[in-house]
Amino acid sequence: xxLHGMRASGNCYKALLASSLLGRPLHWIEVDSSxxxxxxxxxxxxxxxxxxxxxxxxxxxxxxxxxAILCYLAEGSALLPSxxxxxxxxxxxxxxxxxxxxxxxxVARFIAKFLPAxxxxxxxxxxxxxxxxxxxxxxxxxxxxxxxxxxxxxSIADIALFAYTHDAxxxxxxxxxxxxxxxxxxRVRAQPGFIAQ
Amino acid sequence: xxLHGMRASGNCYKALLASSLLGRPLHWIEVDSSxxxxxxxxxxxxxxxxxxxxxxxxxxxxxxxxxAILCYLAEGSALLPSxxxxxxxxxxxxxxxxxxxxxxxxVARFIAKFLPAxxxxxxxxxxxxxxxxxxxxxxxxxxxxxxxxxxxxxSIADIALFAYTHDAxxxxxxxxxxxxxxxxxxRVRAQPGFIAQ
Numbered sequence: 001x002x003l004h005g006m007r008a009s010g011n012c013y014k015a016l017l018a019s020s021l022l023g024r025p026l027h028w029i030e031v032d033s034s035x036x037x038x039x040x041x042x043x044x045x046x047x048x049x050x051x052x053x054x055x056x057x058x059x060x061x062x063x064x065x066x067x068a069i070l071c072y073l074a075e076g077s078a079l080l081p082s083x084x085x086x087x088x089x090x091x092x093x094x095x096x097x098x099x100x101x102x103x104x105x106x107v108a109r110f111i112a113k114f115l116p117a118x119x120x121x122x123x124x125x126x127x128x129x130x131x132x133x134x135x136x137x138x139x140x141x142x143x144x145x146x147x148x149x150x151x152x153x154x155s156i157a158d159i160a161l162f163a164y165t166h167d168a169x170x171x172x173x174x175x176x177x178x179x180x181x182x183x184x185x186x187r188v189r190a191q192p193g194f195i196a197q
Numbered sequence: 198x199x200l201h202g203m204r205a206s207g208n209c210y211k212a213l214l215a216s217s218l219l220g221r222p223l224h225w226i227e228v229d230s231s232x233x234x235x236x237x238x239x240x241x242x243x244x245x246x247x248x249x250x251x252x253x254x255x256x257x258x259x260x261x262x263x264x265a266i267l268c269y270l271a272e273g274s275a276l277l278p279s280x281x282x283x284x285x286x287x288x289x290x291x292x293x294x295x296x297x298x299x300x301x302x303x304v305a306r307f308i309a310k311f312l313p314a315x316x317x318x319x320x321x322x323x324x325x326x327x328x329x330x331x332x333x334x335x336x337x338x339x340x341x342x343x344x345x346x347x348x349x350x351x352s353i354a355d356i357a358l359f360a361y362t363h364d365a366x367x368x369x370x371x372x373x374x375x376x377x378x379x380x381x382x383x384r385v386r387a388q389p390g391f392i393a394q
Contacts, residue, residue: 048334048335048338048339049293049297049335051297057282061282063282063285063286063289064289064293065288065289065292065293065296066292067288067292068285068286068288068289068291068292069285071284071285071288072281072282072285075281075284075285076281084269084272084273085254085258085260085269087268087272088260088265088266088268088269088272089260089265091262091264091265091268091288092260092261092262092265094265094292095262095263095264095265095291095292095295096246096261096262098292098295098296099262099295099296099299099300100246100248102296103296103300137245138245138246141245142245
């Protein structure tokens with residue numbers, strides 16, 4: 001399988017981390033969205049939404065959306081429970097990540113890490129950090145009660161939320177207020193097959 | 198099962214529509230977020246993220262996130278394929294909806310439908326409508342080639358994207374530029390068991 005992705009992207013790192021934890025290697029094809037490479041006709045034929053990552057199967061079928069890719073890679077493994085409610089709870093965290101976490105933590109990280117010191121978007125950082133802390137507080141509530149986000153154990157919910165949470169300090173978000181999240185980051189790093197971004 | 202939801206919310210309508218199409222009735226409990234009812238200690242115990250809908254099973258277990266609820270309700274039915282790749286393609290559309298569609302179409306609808314004519318957030322409408330049209334163009338590309346969003350047929354991907362797309366004109370988004378989306382809305386409305394919001 002091929003993964004069309006950008007190394008600097010946390011959404012793309014999710015697929016890389018899952019493939020390492022599962023022992024299912026992916027052939028990586030670097031696509032640099034900052035140079036317009038997700039807007040070429042060839043790329044838009046893969047994903048009309050013009051976003052990485054895109055998983056390309058050996059038979060040519062393609063799958064977009066980082067968390068849908070995680071589900072596909074993990075299907076049949078312990079990283080995605082098969083029982084209906086346990087599976088739905090993992091999905092709950094994946095949707096939480098895309099709606100209530102990534103638009104704040106990942107965007108704050110992007111602005112703080114990649115944009116010049118005088119860029120006007122830096123004015124957005126205070127409100128993005130505030131919303132990021134609200135998302136981290138939701139994680140803290142759950143992780144103060146159990147080791148991983150799903151009660152059934154380590155899953156792709158942890159992979160999805162690790163992808164940007166580990167880089168929150170780079171975004172200027174202090175994790176000291178979230179001790180259970182900080183301890184959980186270490187538990188994810190301790191998983192056999194873990195690789196850093 | 199109980200559904201804690203708000204009638205005016207498209208995200209909550211998804212669960213109602215799915216339950217009707219599946220013939221699995223839900224006991225509806227109205228929660229008005231505009232009156233702070235999603236911020237009470239009792240509600241935050243159900244969902245620390247303070248959002249509706251929340252599905253409550255008869256044994257007291259709870260599930261948040263509208264699209265995770267759709268997956269749970271549809272598990273084992275034709276609305277959610279069991280084959281791994283077909284299932285992942287349905288999930289691709291569910292994540293697309295929450296990341297690339299809902300934050301624009303639903304927010305534009307909310308501002309246009311519920312806020313006063315002189316509200317300052319109305320200044321956001323032009324950019325929200327532009328982003329909405331980009332999401333609709335992605336749907337148009339797929340729906341010009343097949344009847345429903347997933348190639349395997351009518352699924353919860355269609356339910357999730359119907360929830361706010363049908364109300365796009367209320368948000369001031371003209372659907373005449375999207376003839377395949379317009380025809381698809383009618384195909385969703387023709388499903389046995391369909392109920393309007």
